[in-house]
Amino acid sequence: MTMDSLVAGSLSTADYVVFAVMLVLSASIGLYYTWVSSGQRSSEEFLTGGRKMTALPISMSLTASFISSITLMSTPPEVYHYGAIVGLFCVAYILTVVVTSEVFLPVFYRLSITSVYEYLELRFNKATRLMGTVLFMVQTILFTGIIIYGPALALNQVTDMDLWSGIISAGTVCTLYCTLGGLKAVVWTDVFQVGVMLAGYMSVIIKCVILKGGILPIILDAQQGGRLNFWDFDINPLRRYTFWTIVIGGAVGWIAVYGTNQAQVQRYVSCKTITHARVLLGLCFFMVCSVFAGMSLYSFYKNCDPWTAGLVSASDQLMPYLVVDIMTSTPGLPGLFFAAVYSGSLSTMSSIVNALAAVTLEDLIKPYTNMSEKQLSWASKGLSFLFGMLCISMAGLASVMGGMMQTGVTIFGVTGGPLFGVFTLGILCPFANSKGALSGLISGLIVSLSVCIGAQIYPSPPAMTQPLSLTTKGCNFTTADSLNWTATALPTQPSTTTVTVQNSNGIHLLTDDLYFPSYIYFSVIGALIAFTVGLMVSLCTGKEVDLRLILNKEDTTSYHVFKFLKCRVGATRREERFDSVTPTFCDIEMDSAKSRRNNHFIV
Incomplete structure (x- = not known):
C-alpha cells in the first residue's frame, strides 16, 4: 500500500x-x-394514495x-x-x-x-x-x-x-x-x-x-x-x-x-x-x-x-x-x-x-x-x-x-420500544385502560433513556463487545511521511483480565464493574417496562372496550387456515361415515364469530 x-x-x-x-x-x-x-382534492388521497395501492x-x-x-x-x-x-x-x-x-x-x-x-x-x-x-x-x-x-x-x-x-x-x-x-x-x-x-x-x-x-x-x-x-x-x-x-x-x-x-x-x-x-x-x-x-x-x-x-x-x-x-x-x-x-x-x-x-x-x-x-x-x-x-x-x-x-438503532429503541409496548397492551389486553397506557409509556421511556445514557457514559469494553482481530502488519507505506500509528490486535474471546480501552472521544472507562446491555436490547427494555407497568396499573380498574379496537382471532390468517383445515378434515370424516357432507357446518360457526365482534367486552 x-x-x-x-x-x-x-x-x-x-x-x-x-x-x-x-x-x-x-x-x-x-x-x-x-x-x-392533479385532481387530488383531499388530504387523505395525498397522504394514503386513495387507499388503492x-x-x-x-x-x-x-x-x-x-x-x-x-x-x-x-x-x-x-x-x-x-x-x-x-x-x-x-x-x-x-x-x-x-x-x-x-x-x-x-x-x-x-x-x-x-x-x-x-x-x-x-x-x-x-x-x-x-x-x-x-x-x-x-x-x-x-x-x-x-x-x-x-x-x-x-x-x-x-x-x-x-x-x-x-x-x-x-x-x-x-x-x-x-x-x-x-x-x-x-x-x-x-x-x-x-x-x-x-x-x-x-x-x-x-x-x-x-x-x-x-x-x-x-x-x-x-x-x-x-x-x-x-x-x-x-x-x-x-x-x-x-x-x-x-x-x-x-x-x-x-x-x-x-x-x-x-x-x-x-x-x-x-x-x-x-x-x-x-x-x-x-x-x-x-x-x-x-x-x-x-x-x-x-x-x-x-x-x-x-x-x-x-x-x-x-x-x-x-x-x-x-x-x-x-x-x-x-x-x-x-x-x-x-x-x-x-x-x-x-x-x-x-x-x-x-x-x-x-x-x-x-x-x-x-x-x-x-x-x-x-x-x-x-x-x-x-x-x-x-x-x-x-x-x-x-x-x-x-x-x-x-x-x-448503532445510533439509528438506539434512537428507534429508546423511543420506539415504549410505544411498541403500549400498542401491544392496547391490542392484546381488553382490560387495559388509559391510566395504565400513559403510566407505562412514561415509565418505559424513562427507563430506556436512562439505560441509553448510562451506556454512553460507561461504554462496554472489548471483553464484552468482542470485536474480532484486525492487523496492520501487511501495510507497506513507501514514503517517509508515513502515518504514526500502532498495530493492535483486538481480543477475539472474552477475557477475565481488566481491559483499559479508550473510545473515539478519548474518554477512559470510569469503572470495570458497571456495564449496560447491548444497544439492540434498548427497544426490548422499553417495551417490557411499558407493557408491564401498563398491565399492572390497568388491573386495578376496568372499562368497557370496543372489540373493534383489540385483536380478534378472526382477524388472523392462522385462524382461517386452521378453520379451513379443520373443516376439510371434518368433512372428510363425515364423508367416510355417511357418504355425505354438510357444507354449511363451518360457515355457521364463522358467521356466529363475526356477529360477536359487534358486541362490547366488559371487564
Missing part, C-alpha cells in the same frame, strides 16, 4: 453523471405524479425505506469487525413479518386510520395519542439527520465530493417530490431507488468476486479470520452480538418499526385489500448482500486494516474506501454505488417526511380546526415541504453523533 492510497479518490465525470441521473429521475417521478394526480410497490417501498443508507454503509463494517453473525437479523425479520401481519396490521387496517397514533386515542385517551405523536416526531427527525449526514460525510472523506452540496441537492430533490406527488410519488420513487440500490450494491460485490477469483476465496478468508461466527448462543445480555441478542432484540426492534411506526403503517392502510398489505418482501436479500460485502471487506483488508492504520477516520467510511480502491478504474461504477447510497437516504427521508406530514395533520391540526378538504390538502403539501427543510437542517446535528448503525 502506497501513500497515494491515503489521498481522497477523485470521481470521474461519468460518476457525477450517474449520480445526477439518479436525482433527475427521482424528481421526474414526483413531477409525473403531480401531473397525473397494491402489494408489489408497497412491499418494495417498505424495503427501500427501511434499508436506508445505514444498511448499505454500516452493516458491512459491522460484519468486518464482529463477524457474519449480523446476518441473523434475517431470522428477526421473518419473525417481524409474521407478528406484524398477524397482530398489528389487521386492527389498523380494519379501522382505516391515517395516523397510527389515532388508535391510541380511540383505545385510551387524547394525552396518550399526543405523547405518541411527539415521540414519533422527535425520533424520526433525529434519525433523518443521521441518514442524510452520515453517507455524505463518509463519501466526502474518501472522495472529492463536496459534503454540503451532496446533502442539499439530495434533500431538496426528496422534498420536491414529497411535496408535489404525495404518497404515490414516494412509493414509486422508492421502487426506482430499490433498483438503484440493488445495482450499486451488486456492482461492488461482483467486482470483489472478480478480483478475488471467485466467491470461495472470500468465504475462506472470512472463515480463517473467525468471521463465520453464526452460532454464538451466549445468553449474556451485555454481549454486543449473540444469537439471542440479534433474534430477540432485533425482532422486537423491527416489530416496533414495521408494526407500530407511522411511516410503515401508513403504507399498509394505503393498500386496496389487507391481502396486499400483508406482502412484505426484499429485506433478507439485502441483508445477505450486506453480510457478503462485509466478508469482502475483510478479504481485501485482512492484512492491513484501513481504520487501525488511520486511512479512514470512522468505520462507516470503509465501504466508500473499498469502492474508491477497487472501482475507480471503471468510470461510472463508483458513481453507481454512491447513487445507491444516496437512494437509500432519499427513500427513508421521503417516507419520514410523508409520515410527519400525516401525523401533524391528523393529530395536531384536524382535531382542533374546521378546515375544508381543499385547505387540508394544501396544508399537507405545505407540511411536507416544511419537514423536508427541517430534515435537511438536522444533518448538522448529526455531525456530533456516532456510527450510523
